[in-house]
Amino acid sequence: MEKLLDLQAISKNFGQQLVLDKINFDLIAGQIIGLIGPSGAGKSTMIKTMLGMEKADQGEALVLGHHMPNRYVLGEIGYMAQSDALYESLTGFENLQFFARMKGLSRAEIPEAIKHVSQVVELTEHLNKFVSGYSGGMKRRLSLAIALLGNPRLLILDEPTVGIDPALRRQVWKELHQLKSEGVGILITTHVMDEAELTDKVGLLLDGKMIAFNSPIALKSSYGVNTVEEVFLKAEGELE
Numbered sequence: 578m579e580k581l582l583d584l585q586a587i588s589k590n591f592g593q594q595l596v597l598d599k600i601n602f603d604l605i606a607g608q609i610i611g612l613i614g615p616s617g618a619g620k621s622t623m624i625k626t627m628l629g630m631e632k633a634d635q636g637e638a639l640v641l642g643h644h645m646p647n648r649y650v651l652g653e654i655g656y657m658a659q660s661d662a663l664y665e666s667l668t669g670f671e672n673l674q675f676f677a678r679m680k681g682l683s684r685a686e687i688p689e690a691i692k693h694v695s696q697v698v699e700l701t702e703h704l705n706k707f708v709s710g711y712s713g714g715m716k717r718r719l720s721l722a723i724a725l726l727g728n729p730r731l732l733i734l735d736e737p738t739v740g741i742d743p744a745l746r747r748q749v750w751k752e753l754h755q756l757k758s759e760g761v762g763i764l765i766t767t768h769v770m771d772e773a774e775l776t777d778k779v780g781l782l783l784d785g786k787m788i789a790f791n792s793p794i795a796l797k798s799s800y801g802v803n804t805v806e807e808v809f810l811k812a813e814g815e816l817e
């Protein structure tokens with residue numbers, strides 16, 4: 578099975594602080610992996626390092642078999658950062674159009690692609706409003722819609738469901754599972770433990786160490802608990 582993401586013994590320091598400590602991680606096509614861990618554990622740094630936005634001090638990270646940054650790979654993945662990078666003075670539609678062109682979608686493909694991703698995040702009615710007038714949750718939804726544009730093989734989503742209400746969150750997960758069934762690989766960070774239950778595998782990051790990396794069922798059984806939330810709490814408690 579092709580590894581869409583392959584991290585081998587990645588370490589990263591910020592000054593004296595060791596933020597990632599020999600992280601091993603991989604993700605294959607059709608797999609959804611959740612990355613969980615307390616605030617400051619290193620989740621965003623891990624993502625930025627694999628994407629080449631931060632430089633690893635040690636180890637190797639491959640995305641679709643390439644070192645990042647790589648232009649070809651950027652066209653094949655959908656990345657949603659933790660903070661929204663949107664054009665506030667443009668409408669939602671214009672943002673989607675801009676990023677669709679950036680991703681190389683043809684003029685003919687763009688309207689249908691925008692229609693689809695807008696429906697997934699329920700923004701269709703708000704597409705003609707300026708993003709400056711969007712709520713925080715609407716901006717998250719627009720960022721997610723942008724990440725979904727262009728049929729990416731790999732989605733990397735950093736807290737995509739923050740500020741999204743439960744009904745829409747459910748719809749987003751339905752879409753993620755649909756994409757999974759089409760062979761898309763998905764890495765998602767979340768603070769919502771119910772979401773972690775919906776993944777194939779969970780990576781538990783604590784103080785820059787991947788202290789567990791397994792299916793929700795296997796994790797719950799090895800920690801002797803009933804929910805991923807309890808795994809998280811127990812793991813945190815044990816190491817304190």
Ligand SMILES: Nc1ncnc2c1ncn2[C@@H]1O[C@H](COP(=O)(O)OP(=O)(O)OP(=O)(O)O)[C@@H](O)[C@H]1O
Binds near residue numbers: 617
């Ligand atoms: N550019 C930077 N310079 C210095 N320190 C940084 C930088 N980016 C992150 N850090 C530090 O690295 C650690 C990990 O941060 P990171 O953002 O990866 O955590 P996280 O797990 O994503 O947290 P959260 O769940 O709150 O988003 C934190 O202690 C943070 O202060």
